[in-house]
Amino acid sequence: MSPAFGLDFGTSNSTVGVSTHNGGPRLLPLEGGRPTLPSILFFGFEDDLIHFGRAGVTQYLSGAEGRLMRSLKSVLGTSLIGDTTRIKAKRYAFVDIIGLFIAEVKRRAETELDQGVDAVVVGRPVQFVDDDPAADGQAQAQLEKAVRAQGFRHIDFQYEPIAAALDYERQVTDEKLALIVDLGGGTSDFSVVRVSPERARAADRGGDILATAGVHIGGTDFDRLLSMSKVMPELGLGTMTRDKKRNLPVAPYYDMSTWHRVNRLYDAKSIRDLHSTVREAARPELVEQFVALVEDRQGHRLLGAVEDGKIALSDADQVQFLFEARDARVQTEITAEDLAGALAASVERIATTIGETLRQAGVGPEAIDSLILTGGSTQVPVIVRRLEALFPDAEMVRTDVLGSVGLGLAMDAARKFGPSH
Secondary structure (H helix, E strand, O other): OOOOEEEEEOOOEEEEEEEOOOOOEEEOOOEOOEOOEEOEEEEEOOOOOEEEHHHHHHHHHOOOOEEEEEOHHHHOOOHHHHOEEEEOOEEEEHHHHHHHHHHHHHHHHHHHHOOOOOEEEEEEOOOOOOOOHHHHHHHHHHHHHHHHOOOOOEEEEEEHHHHHHHHHHOOOOOOEEEEEEEEOOOOEEEEEEEEOOOHHHOOOOHHHEEEEEEEOOOHHHHHHHHHHHHHHHHHOOOOEEOOOOOEOOOHHHHHHOOHHHHHHHHOHHHHHHHHHHHHHEOOHHHHHHHHHHHHOOOHHHHHHHHHHHHHHOOOOOEEEEEEEEOOEEEEEEEEHHHHHHHHHHHHHHHHHHHHHHHHHHOOOHHHOOEEEEEOHHHHOHHHHHHHHHHOOOOEEEEOOOOOHHHHHHHHHHHHHHOOOO
């Protein structure tokens, strides 16, 4: 009997869950005994190999010549999906690079199970693309194409917050009205769901899902916003041209602050344009450092340092940001207030989307018994404070922030495909 996978292909991390006939759901180890595989590929130019996950990061940080690809889920449903990127002598479409990653995840999971699997329930955000149903449908179709190309014959999709609800429901002892708050690397999704031990046994849970809504905001956006507000100004963002007639172009700084756009800076034309900007700049010494980072392909490493600072501010009031490379040194203090200010508009959009979810469900905040938090961005203090203010009487339940969706998808896969199919 062949089990079915639950695949959580995440913007930042991916997991695979499986439910077997003699046990509950579990996550399969994908890298070094860990159930999470960072959604990263590193195309090594020296060894002509593709390195995945943490191994890819290690190669990149070692200074090995190659191309790092990260946050690929963010391009689904956008105009970037049609682009190609040159890796040595070959050009790859983004959907094919996504397929390479999913193929490796499938291979590792099947190796762990010691059997092939051809059925999968794939997690998806409530909205891949905000307020554009056509683009959202295209995004799911693009992901399905990438999954099917790896040998899966039976494919279904489930909303990621619903999967988190299925995982949470295993621990409830009575009926509750829960708001699932799933804040991932690329999207923020919300669902109002009735959960109970009795309802858990039902095959069709459609009637228990009162509302779902989502917004295309996540942890990678928080990295970008913090980078643009605190780090890029140290490299010339916001300064003027020498003639004082205009500010320097913003686009290169935006690309340097956006995980899936960093590689766009590394082509010859972009570098020529940056050298022109140095000649025009009122503060050329700052822009020269920016150019040095681009020429040395330090963009992902710099953005990783920003991400580390963001994470550190979950437990500290301030951090000293320091990034050093061959011809560049970026140093600044970042406080928790700085982070809150950078994220203020995003937090408001999240709160507005939560309000819309409640309106769709026909309930007020006081009706919510439990807040189920999943996804790494639920650990950002300014978001936690806002949720506490919105739902002062609700129980706040922290799930396995990186694993609950994969476990719920595995449960859903067992229900949809059965122990054999």
